[in-house]
Amino acid sequence: MLRTVVAGLKARPKRLLLSAVAIMLGVAFVSGALVLADAVHASVRAAVTYQLRGVDADVTVKHGDLDDTVLNQIRQAPGVASAEGRAFTPTPLLVDGHARDAGAIALPADPRLRPFDLAGGRLPGKADEVATAAELGYAPGERVTVFDQNGTQHQYSVVGSFSRPTDAGIGAPQLVLTPDAARQLAPGTAYSEIIARAAPGVSQQQLADSIARTVHGVDVATGEQAASQLLGNAAPDSASLTKFFTAFAVLAMVVAGLVILNSFTILVTQRARELALLRCVGADRSQVFASVLAEAVVVGVVASVVGLFAGLGVAAALQTIIGAQSVYVPLSVRSAVESVAIGVLVTVLAAAVPARAATRVAPVEALRTPLEGKSTRAGRLRVTAAVVAFLVAVGAGALSLGVDTDTGAALAIVAMVALLLAALTIGPVLVGPVVRTLSSVFAPAVGQPAKLAALNADRNPRRTAASAAALTIGLAVVSMVTTTTAGIEAGQSRGLDQQLAADFTVTTAVVNRPLPDNLAGTLARVPGVSVTAERLSFNGDLGSAGVYSMAAVTGSAVGSLLHPAVLSGRLDHLDVGEIAVSKELATETRLKVGDTVAARTPLRVVAVYDSVNAPGVDLGLALVDLAQQQAIAFKGEPGYDESVLVKVASGSAAAQVRPVLEQALSGAPLAQLNTVADIKEQMTTPLRGTLNLLWALTALAVLIAFAGIANTLWLSVLERTRESALLRALGLTRGGLGATVMTESVFVALLGAACGLMVGVASAWMLARVASTDAQPVLFTLPWDRLGVLVAASVLAAGLAALIPARRAARQSLTTAMADR
């Protein structure tokens, strides 16, 4: 039996080539995702190792401060070769007149306890010297300006540059200063940790024990323990990234599985006579089943191994897209085995259905004249199943509108899946009418080939529908995501327009640096400005209710400059002694209008609100008057993320006021002037980035779908060799024959794309209805440009996919084709 399989594979490698490509792409994605996970982990591990290199003991405290007294005690402990205090000082840099976030560490005296390497120049030796991170691009001799906590500017001259890993998210400083300079910038700052190196012959454990005996009230970890802790803290981040990619790997494999299913179905149909002959000669059903599966295994293994290595490329590409600094492609045995196993498994599972069909080929069929594998017309069962799926979709969709968001989202997902299933089930029924319509649309331009293409597509509707289905899935996902993103964008924009009556906001470029004192007052006096208001975020202590991130706002601005959506109560202004709570906080603490919050000063709840969350106008979980902030601030901590809202006078235009405002702000480099349009831009940028990544990821699934379409056409062309020759003999030109195949491909793609778009857009509509709230509306808008690009790309790709099959059809010599078989 094996011999038959091998001989069959050898004789017809091309028939399986394209199905192999589909699996290969799918596995490339899977292994790419796995390798990426390993890579993220490896880069985190590398960064952690770097950060803690040379560290034999790591001292931290839960309560109290690590200061120089502790540092000196540790230095005196037996077995300590050297010890250094580590503190990360926020040092915003002045770049092009604006402040930019940056941080500094003091230069450790012990060269072996430095978490960076000198890349050029030298390290700072005097208090006015600085070494900068290589990626900032400063040359020795340049001068940099840094802000201290009070906003005072300090100047340093660059003497060198250094390098260290940055993409592990474990805090990488941009500046290295002398200890004196660091102390000057942030006097009295405690160390976040103290690290120590052991004297020769002292083990990490001995050192840790010795320090623990010498200094009390501190936590001492060995270097290794500290590294694994740090690694543990960084891990969840990389895990969520991996999950995200895995979801798309699953999508790719589902689509690849569909392609395999279709391709083996066709192969089995075409080989019905051979299979029947095998049965006549004595093969039993299990042998026929095994022969088809064996073929799938071979295809699966070969394609998966190739895919595995292609996956290394995918991993590298994904790292580039997500902007990693250094690209790792570690290939672990586990990822290799898993990718190949998944590839082979999907291939075999997908081939199992046609393999079962193969066992149903009756031996007598070997004796009959070959019939073309014509599938039965849509059965009543199919239509019923599609209608049931559709009703489930409508039902779940209708229910989802009436319930709370979480249940609604779950129901919406059920509805989406049901809708997709309905579309996939009804596919074969749609093929006939759709291609006939397309044919009459295309016929005037394309002529006879359009008619032939429609006939060809319709002669085996199930096959045509199956090739289209792979595309439907991919496009449903892309169009849903695209439409939903457009809806969120539009919703944010509308939400902001409704809730923010200001024309400008002034925000601080560095989150925990305050704006200049009384900036609101200064700006209010700028000609053309009608009113300004101040806003800042802070941690508010609401007594027994808990500590929450809240916002404080000039009370009179509420209701005039800021209009959060009011769910209950009134919010036309906010007085001292009053508080407005967000929907989330109301749900969590069960506070309602009229209640009194027992904070340090009692606060009466006047409203429950819901608001759009935009940079500079974040209203947090609760809102109080600015005058109240001091009184309820947690531990008296200062506020952060300060902003000023500016509204221009009714007579003047925002564009004219802008230069005047900029002029007024020229002395405050930390202040950043934003128009409402800027804010919208800031809100959508991350969304756009995610959308682009999603497009890139789904593109692969769509690519696989096109491999599937090319595959089906290729097999159909081979199947119709004699018929094509007959058409040629009767006068169809080569070009005409090629055009027929191309047109069929375009028809299939249009069918798949149309179904996918309908499912995707309908799902997006449902999501918009479910997720939309008054404060954060999600609108249903059709992003015509992006959807148009999708359809155009589908048609183009369909033409490309048909190139090879079309060439093959046209190239066939007349006589060999007639004599074939």
Place this chain on the structure above:
Amino acid sequence: MDSPAAVEAADVVKVYGHGDGAVRALDHVSVAFPTRRFTAIMGPSGSGKSTLMHCLAGLERVDSGQVRIGRHEVTRLSDAALTRVRRDHVGFVFQSFNLLPTLSAEDNILLGLRLAGRDPDKQWFDTVVDVLGLRARLGHRPSELSGGQQQRVACARALVGRPDVVFADEPTGNLDSRSGAEVLGFLRASVHEFGQTVVMVTHDPVAASYTDHGVLLADGRVASHLQRPTADAVLSALTSLGA
């Protein structure tokens, strides 16, 4: 009948289709095919020759009646059991599409045995291959063989497992008279010299003249039997049936 039948049909009825469109292809056919004999099934086109052969070979289910191959009553066997009977006791030569295009001649000949997991009898294999003059062609693919050679490979495959019976449906239908004569001569030799049993469907009087015995079908019934048929006798018998 001088020896026990290798294959036997008893009161077999086969109907294709339902209702108005139903065709009674076999209408209470009872016939036995003795061992070590070369038998022809003859009759006009549409008389039910192929149908009878398919039923006898267990390729087609009968609507009523029994079919016995060797010791096996096949009408009620499961598909798996029927496959085993076919594999071990029956050989086939068809008019066309006898060989898997992807396998060499040798692999095609040995296909049945390999499927059954049986080892070929080396000596018998050599005998069959040499008698059929296929020695030099064993490594070739079917597409590299002439029609006559392809039919001879099919004969070799049918015989190499020493089945209880070989069924041949118009084995010479696609061949010129010389190649046809070679194949027919071999089938006769396999019966008379090697003791095989062959049942051949044909409507060619010349082909029938190679056989020991002829069964004539007309409208799905056995019309008559011919002992040691000659071409002339077959022709006149067929003409008398109005073919």
